[in-house]
Amino acid sequence: MDANVDSPAPESSSPPLLHPALASLSFLLGTWRGQGEGGYPTINSFSYGEELHFSHLPNKPVIRYTQKTWKLSSGEPMHAESGYWRPKPDSTIEVVIAQSTGLVEVQKGTYSTSEKVIQLQSEIVGNASKVKEIRRSFQVIDGNLCYDVQMATHTITLQPHLKAVLKKI
Template structure:
């Protein structure tokens, strides 16, 4: 690396969430009234292009033991300086989420709620909450369908690699 080269600049809107940047790995549990409970391994990756007000997001899960792929999604997180955030996520199932929410720099909590769930015949609403707990990135996902009100669906705890 050139000793005279300046380090990449984190956009001011991204700075408050820069603790997310990097790769996280851990395990989670899922369930819903219409499916059997399950456990999974997971990896999240948050990236940032210098000077851009956006965080790239990718996620993948696999079965514990066999390593067989289960789910994947990717998208973009656009934090704003006023503590609000806009998120778009495309899932490997074809479902698309447009979410809005808030984040707290002090508490390191991000709350997201779907504004729109596209290409989903049954899913009507998704809520996600990410929070840092003693260096561990934890999240909960709740989901509602056209016949079931908002219910817990997924939860995981991930460590930074």
């Protein structure tokens, strides 16, 4: 066996190459921070601080995604999730997200590079006793990343749940 196969790549001072499949969503790459609002028919409304981070793996057709939220008043952590986004050449996208609550989402959707819009719809919501469906919509407007999340449970139809406006830092 070639010893170089299992060895890590040598350190390089140049940034990792962006896989060509990610060029259409390169506008997402980086760290975004801002504030959001949440609510649902079964909970009180709330506000939160949030940070999203999108990065790419060297020469791989996937975007790594991490998210964390905190209480604005105290900075206390509220929620976190992470996953991977896989854009396809036909403007479709596959996304997997694992939440700190134990819930896992497998989503599919579409994206528009010219409009900087991504629409996601849950295919599977795993390990969820109540959540039946999740939809996420992202759009860059005037340099801000704006998103909203809708959610349905087994007893409540699809309703607004979260929305935020984030600036690239």
